[in-house]
Structures are given as C-alpha cells and as structure tokens.
Amino acid sequence: MTDLSSRARPDGVRLAITQKRFEGVTRKMANTLLRTARSGVINTARDFSCALVTADCELLTAADSYPIHVIGGADLMARAMLDMHPDLKPGDAFLHNSPYHGNSHAADHTILVPVFDDDGRHRFTVLAKAHQADCGNSLPTTYMGNARDVYEEGALIFPAVKVQTGYKDVQDIINMCLMRIRVPNQWRGDYLATVGAARIGEQEIVRMGRELGWDALSQHALDWFDLCEQQMIDCIRTIKAGRARATSMHDPLPRTPPEGIPATADVTVDPRAAIITVDMTDNIDCLPVGVNLSHACARTAALVGVFNSLPTPMQPNAGSLRRIVVHLRENCVVGIPRHPTSTSVATTNLGDRVTNAVQCALAAIDPTIGMAEGGAAIPPSAGVISGVDPRNGHAFVNEVILAGAGGAGTPTQDGWLSLFSMGNAGMPFYDSVEVDEMLHPMMIATRRLVPDGEGAGMHRGAPGILTEYRPVDCDFELGFCSDGTVNAAKGTRGGHDAKPARQWLVADDGAITPLGTSEQVLVRRDQTVVSYSTAGGGYGDPATRDPERVAGDVREKWITAGRARDVYKVAVTPAGAVDWAETNRLRAAG
Amino acid sequence: MRLSIDVGGTFTDLVMDRNGVLSMHKATTTYPDPVDGILDAVAVAAGEMGTSVAALLAETDLLFHSTTRAINAVVTGRTARTALLVSKGHPDILVIREGGRTDPFNYQIPYPAPYIPRSLTYEVPGRIWADGREMAPFEEAEVVAHIAAMKAAGVEAVAVSLIWSIVNPAHEQAVARLLDAHMPGVPYTLAHQLNPTVREYRRTSSTAIDASLKPIMQGYMHTLKTRLTDAGLKGRIFAVTSQGGLVDVDDLAERPILALNSGPSMAPVAGRYFAAEEGWSAAIVTDAGGTTYDVSLVKDGVIPWTRDTWLGPIYRGHLTGFPSVDVKSIGAGGGSIARVDASGLLHVGPESAGSTPGPVCYGRGGVKPTVTDAAVVLGYIDPAFFLGGRMELAIDAARAALSRDVAEPLGLSLADAALAVIDLATEQMVNAIEDITVKQGIDPTGTVIVGGGGAAGINTVLIARRLRCDTVIVPDVCAALSAAGAMMSELTRDFALTAFMPTRAFDRARAKAILAELAEKAEAFFAAAGPEAFDKRIDLSIEGRYPSQVWEIEVPIAAADLDAPDVVARLVAAFHARHQDLFSFRDDGDDVEIMTWRAVARCRVAEESRAHLAPRPGHGPGVTRRTMTFRETGPVDAHAHRWDDLAPGEAVAGPAVIESSFTSVVINPGATAVRTPSGQLVISL
Secondary structure (H helix, E strand, O other): OOOHHHOOOOOHHHHHHHHHHHHHHHHHHHHHHHHHOOOHHHHOOOOEEEEEEEOOOOEEEOOOOOHHHHOOOHHHHHHHHHHHOOOOOOOOEEEEOOOOOOOOOOOEEEEEEEEEOOOOOEEEEEEEEEEOOOOOOOOOOOOOOOOOOHHHHOOOOOOOEEEEEOOEEOHHHHHHHHHHOOOHHHHHHHHHHHHHHHHHHHHHHHHHHHHHOHHHHHHHHHHHHHHHHHHHHHHHOOOOOEEEEEEEEEOOOOOOOOOOEEEEEEEEEEOOOOEEEEEOOOOOEOOOOOOOOOHHHHHHHHHHHHHHHOOOOOOOOHHHHOOEEEEOOEOEOOOEOOOOOOOOOOOOHHHHHHHHHHHHHHHHHOOOOOOOOOOOOOOHHHOEEEEEEOOOOEEEEEEOOOOOEOOOOOOOOOOOOOOEOOOOOOOOEOOOHHHHHHHOOEEEEEEEEOOOOOOOOOEOOOOOEEEEEEEOOOOEEEEEEOOOOOOOOOOEOOOOOOOOOEEEEEEOOOOEEEOOOEEEEEEOOOEEEEEEOOOOOOEOOHHHOOHHHHHHHHHOOOOOHHHHHHOOOOOEOOOOOEOHHHHHHHHHHO | OEEEEEEOOOEEEEEEEEOOEEEEEEEEOOOOOHHHHHHHHHHHHHHHHOOOHHHHHHHOOEEEEEEOHHHHHHHHOOOOOEEEEEEOOOOOHHHHOOEOOOOOOOOOOOOOOOOOOHHHEEEEOOEEOOOOOEEEOOOHHHHHHHHHHHHHOOOOEEEEEOOOOOOOOHHHHHHHHHHHHHOOOOOEEEHHHHOOOOOHHHHHHHHHHHHHHHHHHHHHHHHHHHHHHHOOOOOEEEEEOOOOOEEEHHHHHHOHHHHOOHHHHHHHHHHHHHHHHOOOOOEEEEEEOOOOEEEEEEEOOEOOEEOOOEEOOOOOOEEOOOOEEOOEEEOOOOOEEEEEOOOOOEEEEEEEOOOOOOOHHHOOOOOOOEHHHHHHHOOOOOOOOHHHHOOOOOHHHHHHHHHHHHHHHHOOOHHHHHHHHHHHHHHHHHHHHHHHHHHOOOOOOOOEEEEEOOOHHHOHHHHHHHHOOOEEEEOOOHHHHHHHHHHHOOEEEEEEEEEEEEHHHOOHHHHHHHHHHHHHHHHHHHHHHOOOOEEEEEEEEEEEEOOOOOOOEEEEEOHHHHHOOOHHHHHHHHHHHHHHHHHOOOOOOOOOEEEEEEEEEEEEOOOOOOOOEOOOOOOOOOEEEEEEEEOOOEEEEEEEEEHHHOOOOOEEEOOEEEEOOOOEEEEOOOOEEEEOOOOOEEEEO
C-alpha cells in the first residue's frame, strides 16, 4: 500500500477515458468469444470470461466476467505463466487449466497471451477463459463431484503450457486434446474462438500503446489502482466496525463428514484502517471428493462475498483488492489444495458456501450490508447429459442450463430470480427449451416457478424452479453434483430459510427412483428427470415486509394468500389488495 | 408530391419533396393526440409555401409516417391489458427469460417484471416436439375455460405462443379458432405467424409486445387516416417500420411491432444514400440527438438486421426478438449531464437533461452542465444563431454551471473542463460504434462516418479520428435523417419458414418447395402493394450455423443456386465466406445446418427522392469570426461559415465551424470540409 496522503490529485479525465478504452478491450474480446464459440456452455450459457492484467500480474479489468472466474485468479495464472516461461516472446499463447497454478478448475480452459510493446517489453497479459463442454474427465461430465483425486477426475491438466509460438499452434498439444476430449471438433472450435478472443485483446492493446504511449498505459494502471483503492477506503469507512463468524454448510457427499462440509468465515471490518479481513483458515482439511476449492476459487469466493455485500457497488481490481485481506490455509477444503487433490467442482458448490458465509457474517456486523444465502448449485436441471442422438447417430455431451438457484434477499432488494449460483451472479444465459430439444434427444416438459418456496423476509429470496425433462427415443446419461438438498439456503437477520432442493426420476408407470446430491445415472427412455432447484434465503423479518409487496406476490402467484397471512402477517383480499385493518391486527398480534 | 413525417418525443419533423425541391419543417409534438402536431407541421410548411393545409394535402401523393407512439406505450406501460397463452408446463417463459445480468456485484437492482404478468398467463394443454410430433394432445375444454377467465379479467388483447408452433402450428391454430368463436373482436397474435423463429422466449416476447400494441395502434392508425383524409389528403399513407422499410398503414395495424424502432431504423437508409453519393458502399451511420446516440451500419450496400433489440436496458428490458435494423443506442447526446464523482472521476451521462429542462444554455431551468453547454462554452455553437436564431442561448449560465460542476472539482480551467466533457462523450460514442461494428464484422478503420442528428457536428470529427476513419459526411438534412430516410425507402416485408436441414442431408425438392412457398407469399405482397408498385425484388437468405453452434448467421443465397448441380457446395461456400467475414475465421472441414429460410420482398411505390435541401443563401453574413477552443490550439480566432452560403466545392480548413439553422459542424484543426454540389459536407481528416 502506498502512502495515500502523498498522492497527487487523480487526473479524473484521462483516467476515465483510458479506463473506458481498456474496458472496451475486454468487451470486444467477450463479444468475439460469445459469437464464435461452438459449445452451448460457452455461447448459450455464456460460461466464459475475459480479463486483462498488468506486466506485474495486477488485475486491471474483467468487465462482464463471471465473478468466480477471474477476480482472484487472473493474477495467479499470469504469475504462473511468468514463473514457468521466463523467456516470453510475442506470438506466444499459453493454455492453462491447472487448479494448482491459479486456475479455477480443470474444465475452465484459459488462454493467456502476453502483450509486448514495440521494444519487446512485456506490458500486459490478456486472458480468455471458457468452460469446456468436456475436458477429458473419466466420466462424461465436467463436474466430478465424487472424484477421489485428480487421477480419478481424469482431466488433462495444462499448467500454463505453450500452445502457440509465433502465432501458430503447437500441434502436439492440439493433438493430445483431440485424442482425450469428447466431441473433439467442438473443443477445437471453442479453442479457436478463445485464442481468437485473446488475440483481439492483444491487437487492441498494441493499438492503444502505439497511440497513447506504452508508459502512459502502464502509468494509467497504477493511477487507476490508486483511485479505486481510495473509493474502496471511502466505502469501508461507512461500514460499522465489528467481527463475526458465519458458517454455511454444503451437503454431504460420499467420504465427507455425514453432516456435510462446513465453510466458516471469520470476518472483520475495520473502518478506521479501511480494511475488511476474511479468515478462512479455521476449516477442515481437503477431502477425497471433487468439491475442494482451488486457490483461485477459495480466494475469489471470499472476495465475491465482500463485493456483493458492500453498501456501494465497487469494481474489483488490484486497487480495490488492496483493501480486502483473505487468509487461506494450505491443504484446506476452502483453501490452497495440494496436488493431487481434486477441485473438479471448485467454481460453484463449496465456493458459493464461502461466499454465503462471508455475506452472512457481514450482515451480522452491519444491518445495512451483507445478504442472505443464495440458492445452492448445481441441480440436475443444469446437469451434463450425454449419449448418442438417435436422429443422426452422433455422440453428444453438454451441460444444459435449464434452471439454477434463486438469489438471496438483501438489505435493499428481493433475490434475483435467475441467479444460477453466487459465483456466476446471474450472468449465465438460460437455455431455450427449443434449442435444447433441437440439439439433444430430450423433451423439457416443465419449467416453472414454485410458489411458497422462497426464503421469506423483509426482502425475500427468489423462488425455486421446477424442471422436468426426459430422453426422446433413447436413453441418456445424466451427471450432476448438487447442493442444497440437505442444507437449504439460510435466511439472515430474521429472514427465513428457503425450501431445500429435491430431485428424482419418475417412470411412466409411476415408479420413483430417488437421486442423491451427486450422481452419474442412466436415464431410461421411460423416465423423467424431476429437479426442483433451491430458492434464495430471506433477509430480515418477513413480518416487516412492505404489505404492498406481499400483496403483489400473491396477485402474481409467487406466494399463496395463506403464506402471506401465516408468514408475512399480511391479509390480502380476494381481489388481491392489502386488507390493512386485518394486516395491522395480525402484525400487532406478532 | 411527398411528405415524410416523423413524430418524435419533442418535435414533429416534416420533410417535403415538392417538385424535386426538398424542405424541412418542425412543429412541437402534441399530447395526447399527435395528429394535432402533424397538422401543425403541415400548417408550418403550408405557411412557408404560401398555401393552405388542405391544398398542400390535396397535392400529396404519398405520405410517409413514423412515430414513437408504439415504443412510448411499451416504455410507459400504457399498452392494452394483454393475456398470454403458452404451452402447459411453461408458464414462466417471460419471467425466466434467457437469464443474463450486468453489474454482477450490484444486488440493489430489482429483478424485472415479465411483459405480461403471471396472473394473465394461461397454460394450453398439448405439446409439439422438435420434429413436429404431437407429444401431448390439445384439449379444447380447458382453453374454453381460459377464455372465460380472460373475459372476466377484462383482457383486451391475446398473445398465443406455444412451444414448436413454428414446425407444427396446429395447436396455435386451434386456439385461434376458439378465440374467434368465444372472444370475437378481441385482437390476438399467433407466434408462428408473427415471428417464425426458434427460441421460445424471443418468439413469445415479440408476440406479447405485438398483441399488446394492437388496440392502441389500430386506433391510432384509424384516427390518423380519418383526420388526414378529412383535412384533404388524397394520397396513400405508408408507415415506416423497424425493418427500414415501408408498409401500408393497415398492415402496420395488423403487425404493430413493426412500428417499435421505426425512427432509428430510417437513419441507415438515409445514410446509405448519402454515402453512396460519395462512392461508399459501407458506412457507420450515427444519429446524435438530445438524449440518445444511435449507431447503425451499411455494409456492402446492405443494412444489417438483428433479432437482439432490447427495449430498455439489456437483460432487464424486453427483447423484441423480432428481426429489425441493427441499431446500437446509448444514453449519450447533447443533453448528457457531466459530473465529477467523490473520487474525482469525470462522468458524462447516462443521466440526461433531455429537452426539458434541457441544457443549462437553453435557459429553461436546467442547472446541470451538458455536452451542449460544453460546446457553447468552447465557441462551437453560436449563442445568437441557435436554431437559426430562434432561440438565444444563455452562455454565461452554461459557463457558470460547467465551472461549478466540472472545472472546479477537477482543478481545470473552464476551457479544459469543456474539452474534457467532449472527449469523454467521444469515447463513449466510440465504444458504442465498436460494439456494433465488432458484432457485424466491420473494421471501422477506413470506413466513412455519416453524421446525423442535431448534435452530430460537435464531435463527429473527433470520433472519426479515434476510429481512424478518413472521411465524415454530414448531410444537409442531418437534423431530420429519419424523415429523409423514409423518402428513399421501399415497401418491405419479410417472410420466413423454420425447417431444419443439415447440408449433409440436403433435400433439394424440399428446399425448392420452401422457397416456392416464400415466393408465393412475396408475390401476394406485391399484388397488395397496388398496380403502381415497381422495381420488385425478392432477396433470399438462409439462417444457418456450424453443427453445435447455437447462434445462426444469415447468408444471402440466389434462387438459381437451388437448381445448380453443386447446390450443397455453393451453400456451404457462401456460409464459410459469410462466417469468415463476420468472425474472421471459417471451419472448412464442417458442414452447415440450415435453420430458417427467409425471403425479403421489396418494391418501390415512388422514385427515390432527391434528398437535399434547397439552399437559402444570403440570409445574413456568410462568414463570421469568433473565439473557439480546441485541444491542439487552445483558444483561437476562427471562422464560422454559414452552410447555405458555402459555394459548391469550396473547401473550409479547420479550425472552423459550419453552421445551419439546424446544426453546427465543428471542423477541428487539421480537417478540411468541402460542400459538395449536392449540398452535403464531406470532411477529410
């Protein structure tokens, strides 16, 4: 941290203009990747991110990216590239998916391209990261929740491996991937799109450097970090001082403690020093399952919890991050895993629990910040299906994103319905029923909100979604690693818990096959997958919710009149208006 | 004679083509009945021509009309009480949407309400699958019960959108029969007819929007026709559409969604014309108004379309899902407000002073400094000659506001503060241009920019320089680009059929049958256009993708391709070329999956107008001098030329300003402008 008092007044004009241009670079990368990728995970679900770090590996911008993807990982990945390749050259590109070297999890293939000035000096690194439909795991899924270790997971691991030199592919690497990754042409298409996006970022920065001067660009980054740090200082100074501990519990898996996997956050807000500290070290050791967090995901999940909770929305970058300290421990389930610990599912499940714990701890410290727990990831309604399409004999494997978790209530607002997961922050696109039915031999019979499942509160959680789908003219496999069946999203500050997730198979003859929380199962042609995704937790006492909002929820069938009366203490007339006399009586009675 | 009338939020623009002489007139838009404002504008024109409204209308053969009425109704929620009928099991298509969220750490933004509430959404039993198979039967009794409930709920319009109705419309048609029988007179829209495209959210959203507009737009079109006829109009009325074409007003009443973005969609039609005059087949067309900055494109003489048009903010507004001219709109314009935040960072917009109260210099109560105020402070706009001198600008108030809100907090001089505001606005506009050009696969470098809108002249040269364009064209009708565009546009209607066909399993007979069906519809459209229609053309295209890609791209094809022995090779080659063109790569090894077949029928109902104003020189000094401030020079004594007094071919070297009654064009140092013989300015950078 630099001495703030000695800083000159920021040049608010040049900073604003130059930063807009840098954000334009990542946006252009993202637009390119979105439009050109081949797999549905990338271009329908938008499961990708683009970021830009300085030569010193400091995060400058990650506009429009999934929070879990880059905030606390882009810098680690760029650092790993530098450590392993001290002889970087223009035209190099690196394929990086190693969770032991700063990447999120093995299914996220990241392309890093170092950007050089005209004197051959390394100035910036651009990153384009995309979740692959398949990454060569031992089973046809990218979420190997039950994997004992990285060997059982089976993915090819690339610790910042050089994949292009002189702007040309290192064909050996491509060939390895084509031999190991299912639906290899789809992977190759996604690879081309990702490299294309990174190269666009490179070109744009070179153009800026030549136009504005390379030293000016480097100086901009430093000034921008200082300015964002100052914004963060001003923000933290408005929060109450305090310490709190909160625990969020992930559902049990085989070989985990029977009650589940706890994620405990010790959070301290020090407005005087303008520092928020998240200590995640008092947690259990890594487990022989696939939900351990990678270093990047553990750090990022904690940071996301802080950013989600701030009273004024802030941009994460190296400047604002100077004011958040995250303590992690080696060989900790929510810390820094050692090879060969499996982190196959690091971007969602346990990561979301870390984020939830941080949010709830902050809510306990100051009633105007924080939020309740968001609904849990990732139900079978967003599972990976695989098989052979009887219409053309082609093999398929893809994650369908039909529904995910509902968002949490906050001090100011109800939960965001299509949150999907905390780490993805509602940014994924949800699949079109028709597109999924066209691309895969499946029929989606139902996708609807379920009333009365929300975590009630002054600001309620978003409801869960019921999804039902089945194979058409064939059987297929379904893989998923879910959470929230045993441990529903919790409310905070008097807000109620949400209804838990549930999932099962139902056959045409009515026979029900229960599903666990993490499975790889065959779905027969006479069976339907039924998946109820979790709602978000509520924030604040539901009996203090604005009665007009309650009546609106009844009119729109998000809740029933009975629940309005019993839980929210609001009477609603048959026409859908607030019955004020009765409501006042109910609320006075407590 | 032809009239083109563009009813905007503030002004009603009228462009008149009388015996090849073009003139431009403005009146204030009236509420609640905009027809009063239209007649006011006609009265202004009649006054200037020394004739009467009745005589002018009697002379009019064709009247082109565009209106913001439809979009205003959507934005303000004043559409009809509309019910939605959807497939059983999928009542929340408009609630769940397609996901997506911006500002990931800002949970203070509420989740958007659906376009049609859940309480007016009804589930129709039955289910069609992707191949057209019926997986569950239609059940009439349940729908009849829904209709009774809709009547009880006072429903005024109905949207019907069932899953896979585009491959098998039987269930939607069955619903229509029941609506006709049990709810006669209540307008409805069937999704497979309005917008035959895959993706239920987009199709349902366009269907819902269309149905909700039917009662008000049918009423408005009827009133417009009746009142103009009563006032003496003998000619036909055509409505401008969001597809950059014209339709008969009765057609618009049938498909009112076409009216949504009709104004902005005309800008590239005009831009294409003005660019072509200077020999350009590609152009970036900008339209800088008071509150928004619209960017559209011309590529190879063609105006690209999109289905991704949002009404309101992306992911939180409503997606029209309907093919229309691709226009990128951002909240930046002459009225955008400049401010400095607590950390010392300058912002311009998106908050806008709009036209009321407007910029500080308008003296109508605005207190926050805007881009226009910065331009006045820099000497780019003559306070005494704004709108041809009809409005005196309060320059001292503009200086004071800019000084207080920008210069002092930033520690800058007043001039530097004003330049900073212009520079930041420029950067935002450049971002908007880059967003749409990357999406449509255009490299702005070396392209021409056509600058439209009253506020265009302030920074178009700066924008062009940032994008490394060589040339800027500012048409003399730039302040009414949309109304001028209508004068040049054609009757247009698009027809589409969804029929999945991979090229590896190409079925020539089926493909020909599909195109024949589309051609038949196009011919019926030509017949309806009337005997005077000419220059009839049908543009065919396919929408396809590489296997497992999810977004289709549109690829033009020729009917003759279908008869060629190597039809598959031709289609695939055309697809590769288009993919390369849009995304800079092709996958030669892969075949192509065709999703949709499309025919756009176009014909003319009148020759293209000569789209330049008759100059009116000699109304004041041709050249004056005043102090202007530029980044490169600082304050400098520079020329301000009257546009009408510039001789054809006369070059004006920057620093200078060229002014008309409608706009003020800044020629920055190093740039040179020439007034072409046709009347527009061509600026070389």
